[in-house]
Amino acid sequence: MVLNLYPWLLPDYEKIRQTFLNGRGHHALLLRSESGIGTEQLAKATANLLLCQHINAAQKACGQCHSCQLFRAGSHPDFYLLAPIENKDIGVDQVREISEKVSQHAQQGGNKVVYLQGAERLTENAANALLKTLEEPRPQTYFLLQSDISAALPATIYSRCQPWVIHCPSTQKAAQWLMEECTASAQDIAIALRINYGRVLSARDCLQGEMLQKRLILFTQFWRFYQRKDPLELLPHFDKEIIFQQLDWLISFLSDALKARLNISQHWLNTDFSKAVNQFAERQSAASLLRAYRIMQNIRSDLATINGVNQELILLDGLSKLLINKETA
Structure with missing residues (x-):
């Protein structure tokens, strides 16, 4: 059961899932994409997979175990969100607090996952603090970093991660999805996609928000x-x-x-x-x-x-x- 994934993200999710099934899963994944295509859903689905206690016969998160239920309720004690607060950059104290938490044993006895949203917003000191954690990964601890594809990241952070570039869906697939989601005309859908550079969720918000x-x-x-x-x-x-x-x-x-x-x-x-x-x-x-x-x-x-x-x-x-x-x- 894949957690709330948009159809254009399924191929990337399957590729990431296979890397872990094949024993090639990295402790730090860097998801780079345009904004407005739902990459945060991909990060959360990957986190769900890593936290699930009973991977099902299809080798996917079961959606039924206690860990899955906690995650989907937004209260999993071994899932940590690191993100800008009130549109400010991510500071060193935030990183140190997370690093301290993941140094402890997992409360559910399984993996620990840190989701870093907006990695390009790390201050220099915060990036240096994170680097130390990435260089010496704790057992059963995973980092999912998400950043804007046009933003620069410190080379030291980039080199410690396994990069994944998440692309916008094709114009045809995006338009088809929008036709099902919105009541707008084909012409307005085409305009919304064009002025939002193909970012399908931004186009949806554009149409729904007039x-x-x-x-x-x-x-x-x-x-x-x-x-x-x-x-x-x-x-x-x-x-x-x-x-x-x-x-x-x-x-x-x-x-x-x-x-x-x-x-x-x-x-x-x-x-x-x-x-x-x-x-x-x-x-x-x-x-x-x-x-x-x-x-x-x-x-x-x-x-x-x-x-x-x-x-x-x-x-x-x-x-x-x-x-x-x-x-x-």
Whole structure:
């Protein structure tokens, strides 16, 4: 019985399962993938397999033993989650606390599993502390590290793990799954997959959260902002809950506009807004569009990295720079 696995993750799960059945299972697995495809489910299914006390005849987690029941209830004493707290990096104290716990005997008498979610968020000191544990693995102790495929990890950590690259499902398989999960049209599903770079769960959330409509409103208001030159008019249309997604939409819009200005017709993201993109591009030079693209990237970067600063101030400053750039084009 495989724990809540999305169909596109089953092949990777089977490969991982076989490595343990064949005696080649590593004490530290590194699962690298794009976000938004459910890799955390793969990590938990693997943890369930390692913690099960009675592997069934099919050599899979039985789902019935006390250990499986504890795990599925979220209360297994030998399963440890190590993850960023309140969007902060994973600190050395968190790693030391987990290392201390796994140095003790398993309470259920079997394996111990540490699931490190967001391994790229380890601080330097935390990574060094983890390295010591990985270099001298305890018996019956396993580490499942999950990281964004685009993020860099310390080479020392990477070299102590068995890497697994988890890919997005094909567009066809993703679209088929979304057709079964959502009530959206085939056209909207295609758009959601495209603007989410094939990340199927992100596309599902996009469709279920009416993000396509919110994207339309934002693009419309962004166009008006450029015409009316009033940042305060655009500011209320940013939603704190999805602000990074909104900024990604605008960055992609400016990227497409730059491509249009340079007569590049390939690899557009917002093909459903091609007319608006072309009209926007016609009014500015390529140099101005490139500067606007970089300004928008800087807004996103500042919001992601600067703590304790009012979001509206960063947005207002960035939008004002966009207008200055437009006037000097």
